[in-house]
Amino acid sequence: MHRIEIRLKNHFPDSCGLGLVKDIADLGIKSVSSAIVTDIYYLDADLTSTQLDLICRELLADPVTQEYRFDSVSDEAMQAVIHIVEVAYKAGVVDPVEETVMIGLHDLNINGVKAVKTSKQYILEGKLTPNQLGTISKKLLVNPIIQHVIESGQFAFAENPKYHFKLNQIDLLGADKAQLEEIRRNYTFSEIEVSAVRDYYRQLGKNPTDIELETLAQTWSEHCVHKTFKAKVTYDGKVINNILKSTVARVTRELNKPWCLSVFLDNSGVIDFDGKWALCFKVETHNHPSAVEPYGGAATGIGGVIRDPLGTGLGAKPILNTDVFCFAPPDFPQEKLPAGVLHPRRIFKGVRAGVADYGNRLGIPTVNGAILFDERYLSNPLVYCGTMGLIPVNMAQRGKHKSGDLIVVVGGKTGRDGIHGATFASEQLTDKSGTVSFTSVQIGNPIVEKKVIDILLRARDKGLYSRITDCGAGGLSSAVGEMGEETGARVDLEKVPLKYAGLNYAEIWISEAQERMVIAVSPEKIDELLKLCASEDVQAAVIGEFTDDHQLKLFYQGHQVADLSMKFLHEGIPQWQLKAILEQPEFPEPDFAQPKDLGKSLKEILGTWNVCSKEWVIRQYDHEVQGGTIIKPLVGKNNDGPGDATVIRPVSNSDKGVIVANGINPKYGQIDPYWMAASAIDEALRQIIAVGGNLKEVALLDNFCWGDTRKPEMLGALVKAAQACYDMAIVYGTPFVSGKDSLYNEFEYEGKIIAIPHTLLISAMGIVDDVRKSVSMDFKQAGDSIYVVGATKNEIGASAYLDTRGLIGNSVPKVDPAKAKALMDSLSKATEKGLVKACHDCSEGGIGVAAAEMAFAGGLGAEVNLKSVPLAEKIDRDDFILFSESNSRFIVEVSSENKAEFEKVLKGVSIGEIGIVSETNELEVYGLDGHKIVNESIDDLKEAWQKPLRW
Amino acid sequence: MSKVKVLVIRAPGTNRDGEAVFAFERAGAEVTLAHVNQLIRHECNLFDYQVFVIPGGFSYGDDISSGRVLANELKLKFGKDVLKFADDGRLVLGICNGFQVLVKSGILPRVKKGETPRVTLTNNDCGKFECRWVHLGVNRESPCVFTKGMESMYVPVAHGEGKFFGDLNAITEKNIAVYYIDEQGNRNAVYPYNPNGSLRNIAGICDDSGRIFGLMPHPEDHILGIQHPQWTRLGAKKYGDGFPIFQNAVKWAKSI
Incomplete structure (x- = not known):
């Protein structure tokens, strides 16, 4: 050595x-x-x-x-x-x-x-x-x-142990109560599931092997089948049979948009782009692995979601990444950190590096995201990663394989990594998670994934395979089990290429080693496929074939280790029966006098972790690669203003574009999860409208991250949020095309349970005909008029403003989707006509923050009169008007020659001309009584906004 | 007259090959994208082309150091061909990772057998990968074929190891083809104008013939006017600032 x-x-x-x-x-x-x-x-x-x-x-x-x-x-x-x-x-x-x-x-x-x-x-x-x-x-x-x-001179290469085959049967039929409970816990079944499994094996008159139970456990895990969303739930005196079907998926069914090409079926949702190309989009979470090993957890999170578009239809080329993180505040005191928990700053830095190192290396621009902070994410940080893909329309449907087609695993070798990732993701973390879950974390190898993408897109275009899916949670067991559902499959596990010796047959089968895809290849094409892979040094191995007996048969060195009916594997899971209850918390109403200096309040809000500039993160992502980023995440005079949404031009010879946006506001959820969900949808759509999009072809994704939904009040909140998804999206006319959930995000610490805030991320993609009509949020020219579009209500509950005072309140922002849609449609028309010079949506911090951001992004001052802000109800406080977070509002810059036309196009919508863009370098706001209540230089405002995350 | 033929190579981890192909196609060339293995295995003949391009990315993950492994493959397996290719009057372009490969293989600046390389591209002073737009000044005294007639350009960088560093006696003033400047054209501009701390603000160099050119920034990401980060403020031109680089190359190659 x-x-x-x-x-x-x-x-x-x-x-x-x-x-x-x-x-x-x-x-x-x-x-x-x-x-x-x-x-x-x-x-x-x-x-x-x-x-x-x-x-x-x-x-x-x-x-x-x-x-x-x-x-x-x-x-x-x-x-x-x-x-x-x-x-x-x-x-x-x-x-x-x-x-x-x-x-x-x-x-x-x-x-x-x-x-x-x-x-x-x-x-x-x-x-x-x-x-x-x-x-x-x-x-x-x-x-x-x-x-x-390692101590000086103590390094040694580890000897890999040899594995000697021994079939492991589990005595399920002879198990007494205590033994049955042990089996249940070992394979993380629920009580009704373990009974269903035992009944099945009783009928067969034999005991299962360990690998059969592993296969069932993986396939039936919350992560893979979303048992909570498919449960029969008793709620508010009614029975909801399958939350998913009766809310989110129902929108899509009822809207029945012809441009929805493949929804809730494949590894990501697919919509038409231009008749020739289609776009698919998926957002996943990788929360638990990121909590224990932020770098590797986040890297494999982005690596995993990139394989979703690649495993959609016959394989899509990844064209952009998005990421949304929720952490505890970076200044959380070290001494208050619970045992076994990494400091939020370390998690933040590690997660950011993991996402950037993986995404940058793959040449996929990371163009959209958000970072939110709340102490309740301390032990359960959330890491959402999303990828959009581009695919020819005629390849957008899930492929079909025939009996006799070969099962080929392409890409990374299999190691012991990630074993029990699917079941780990569905379990609560404890302060022991760090030590017991040592095998669940991997580092990931982005270059292997890049090679896999490069080769598979070439193989796709040569027609060398008939079906593709990714190896994600549950590894081969999920991938092959799912593909073989309609035919049956036979796998020889010793043929799977391994990183090192010593894996037993069950470990090979359920390993979640990264960078692997599974494809179905007809025997006539296998030589050409293997040759193609070899030409670029990509590992590819035939591990079995699809059969016609509807059984899953696994072998190791000629010994049969599993024989499981596909029907039982996929349909045998008993439906969960759950109870949900409504809880309406009550918080003290804000009771303080309006501060004299609202400029100071504005700077305070701009400097909060949630609102402050995320440039430090965004710059470390490559957001230019592939050359299609037309409205960038950072915009304005110095390329450092906060863009609303990103506009991408995905096809190099066309000006047609796609907008990607997200909405998330867990703070509202502590008052009412229904209005939180409604606000998240409105926010995502506002961002699309703000950059020049429209609601004609917008598809949504839902990602629920929740606490333990076995608790009725947790589930009640989830049901409410899901109902809002239906109620809003059906009116906006925006179908959901894919979604995902991560439940049980709770942490036990010294006997106390800390649950994350209810967190719903809504991701949106919208198609625009001409990216040249896009709009950015920075003020462009002194003398232009500033309008507020949309009425302001006294909705200060859970606002960024109250948060700076440690208050919550109860007046959470609501949404009137019919009004909002009419407003957004009108504003889209104005943008389409070229009447809008800058547009920014009002979100956290309301009109005050939005106006300040537009000013310092454009390097121009502004004069704003609160008297001209259109109100939906009487508000007699300047601070509440300035910082209310009412939904469906925009600030728009219009040049003087276009004012009349702009007002004509927005007829019927609440608008108010609130001021002008000025040359002065100052943001001046006048209150209801005409007095100046904010007088700040845009440099000071920008400094307050940039300072916190200038790491 | 037949089209200029451009060869863009890709290796495991190359990721800006698509934009390089797009840029040269827009400039009127016929572009072939080939895997480095095809060159190594002689399935692709370098001498069928007039322009040879090593695009950006993270070849072999940039493990060990940026571009090092691909640089070795180039040097050990077809480095002589590349030098002969350039000596024949043809053009070689390395962008970002491709520049790192040219430098670390001793092709640019040329390192003779037995000599030790004197310059390198190393970690940015800011200690991290950054993606930002930079202003480049063009050295009018440089023989660089690619930047002929250009004065300045606004293009993005996206790298973590782009600091041009070492013994500057290895090059002469005319080898410095492009350098980082501020809006006023000041060549002493510091971070973030000089995004990585490069000595003498060097962003790209060429050999004495001007036919081998490497640079860290990405002109291939500013081919269209709407790729400019401020087109919504300034109005969109038809073509971006980086486009003349590719037009110049094609124009020159036509005359070979």
């Missing part, structure tokens, strides 16, 4: 080390003066020093900036103020770099290296107590889920 150290040459500026010193200082440890990060490579080989020198010089070290040494002992430890920590990945965790080093060695003609492992060595200079060093390790350097500290 050889050990190679690569580090920056002396006195070369080390941004990594400087960043680490800063992070250490943030922990309150000020004594570290410098940090050096060294890359260590271990090679399992017997090489000459000439060879090692070549490897270092020609592959591992940059000759200009780095120096290297090999097979030498560290000498720094001789000095008392130097502390060295070396951190390596645990056995079984594969660092993608290792594979690349192997390729590089091969290129250099160095043979005989059996394996490569990497580690990082941190050399810290400064006086540290052992306790402080421990804190630094624990909080910054090591994540015990995937890494461990």
